[in-house]
Amino acid sequence: MRSEFLPFNPPNIGDEEIAEVVDTLKSQWITSGPKTKAFEDSFREYVGAESVIAVNSCTAGLHLSLLAQGVGPGDEVITTPMTFCATANVIEHVGARVVLADIEKDGFLLDPNQVAKKISASTRAILPVHYSGDSVDLAAFDELVVSEKSRRNAMDGNRKSLDLIEDAAHALPTEFGTQRIGSRKNLACFSFYATKNLTTAEGGMITGATELIDRIRPMALHGMSKDAWKRFDKSGTWQYDLMAPGFKYNMTDIQASLGSVQLRRLGEFQEKRRTLWEFYNRSLATLSAVQLPPEYKGRSGALHLYVLRLNLEQISISRDQFYDEMKLRNVGCSVHYTPIHLFSYYAKKYSWKPSDYPNALAVFDRMISIPFHPKLELKDAETVVEAIEDICRKFRR
Numbered sequence: 001m002r003s004e005f006l007p008f009n010p011p012n013i014g015d016e017e018i019a020e021v022v023d024t025l026k027s028q029w030i031t032s033g034p035k036t037k038a039f040e041d042s043f044r045e046y047v048g049a050e051s052v053i054a055v056n057s058c059t060a061g062l063h064l065s066l067l068a069q070g071v072g073p074g075d076e077v078i079t080t081p082m083t084f085c086a087t088a089n090v091i092e093h094v095g096a097r098v099v100l101a102d103i104e105k106d107g108f109l110l111d112p113n114q115v116a117k118k119i120s121a122s123t124r125a126i127l128p129v130h131y132s133g134d135s136v137d138l139a140a141f142d143e144l145v146v147s148e149k150s151r152r153n154a155m156d157g158n159r160k161s162l163d164l165i166e167d168a169a170h171a172l173p174t175e176f177g178t179q180r181i182g183s184r185k186n187l188a189c190f191s192f193y194a195t196k197n198l199t200t201a202e203g204g205m206i207t208g209a210t211e212l213i214d215r216i217r218p219m220a221l222h223g224m225s226k227d228a229w230k231r232f233d234k235s236g237t238w239q240y241d242l243m244a245p246g247f248k249y250n251m252t253d254i255q256a257s258l259g260s261v262q263l264r265r266l267g268e269f270q271e272k273r274r275t276l277w278e279f280y281n282r283s284l285a286t287l288s289a290v291q292l293p294p295e296y297k298g299r300s301g302a303l304h305l306y307v308l309r310l311n312l313e314q315i316s317i318s319r320d321q322f323y324d325e326m327k328l329r330n331v332g333c334s335v336h337y338t339p340i341h342l343f344s345y346y347a348k349k350y351s352w353k354p355s356d357y358p359n360a361l362a363v364f365d366r367m368i369s370i371p372f373h374p375k376l377e378l379k380d381a382e383t384v385v386e387a388i389e390d391i392c393r394k395f396r397r
């Protein structure tokens, strides 16, 4: 058994990131300015986006995306129960109603067939999540949007738009066939939270068509007509207009310094993730009490989380007890996620029962995320496997 506690996902910051942050701190400008612009440029190029804007979180990005698409009170947004609470919270922020559709039976991704059943005259957006960096079936969602729009056009009286917004918090880098997530014209939001594949401590990026990003840009900085850097640098003037009461969602140059270096290192991080992924797959394949993560041909990449599904009929303990047993063996685990409909706020507001989304509920009861990040050494990953084997042996039915 390991003698020291292995944290689930510590930050992955190297000397290069530190040097770049110090350089920013010693410069004449520390908030949104030249380094944010440089990070935006390299990110845009990396994912192949038409336009991007850096923000201070993915949550902020999703909030601005819903606003840019004009989603508000009286509207419905369809999303997945299997996500971080922020995905649903932003729908509440704009005053729209959260509509959940269940995930597919043998995985974690929002099921387009379930979404089709939830589309109503009030549906204004579909907000799927590329869980763990596996892309949802974007072609199926595109088809849903196109057919519902033409249905609305054919009918008089409902000319409401319907837009796809991707929660791409896990999806850096992820491909859907030949498309990279973030390269499409619809809005997609990435997260640079401390535990994500690329981190700026807190941060996010919105990608999409220039027309949409241009609509978002002033709203990410109070609704002002000119950003601060343009007002304070030598060519600027102090004047600005206020076009709407916007939000304070801008990224700082300190964060962007981390982001630019992390983006340069992303290839190296991803290689390490791939090696660990294959190591876990090989080592756990013969253990019948655990099911390996699903794999999607042609629509994966980021390998953000390594999520095991316990075959509970083979062991005498629950997922929560399994988690505690891992901790007893000095291995930190996590669970991604408590389905949205189980949270008291949402259950109460929408009168949702646990059994309303049976696939999300069933997988929640047996899912556990094990340590999986680029700084994890193979010898530590071996101790994770040993702990899992030991628990499965001890509690075999």
Ligand SMILES: *Cc1c(COP(=O)(O)O)cnc(C)c1O
Pocket: 056, 057, 058, 059, 060, 083, 084, 086, 087, 129, 167, 169, 170, 190, 191, 192, 193, 202, 203, 204
């Ligand atoms: C992390 C995460 C978010 C929120 O990202 P922040 O940058 O922390 O706001 C949203 N959705 C999913 C699926 C996430 O994992």
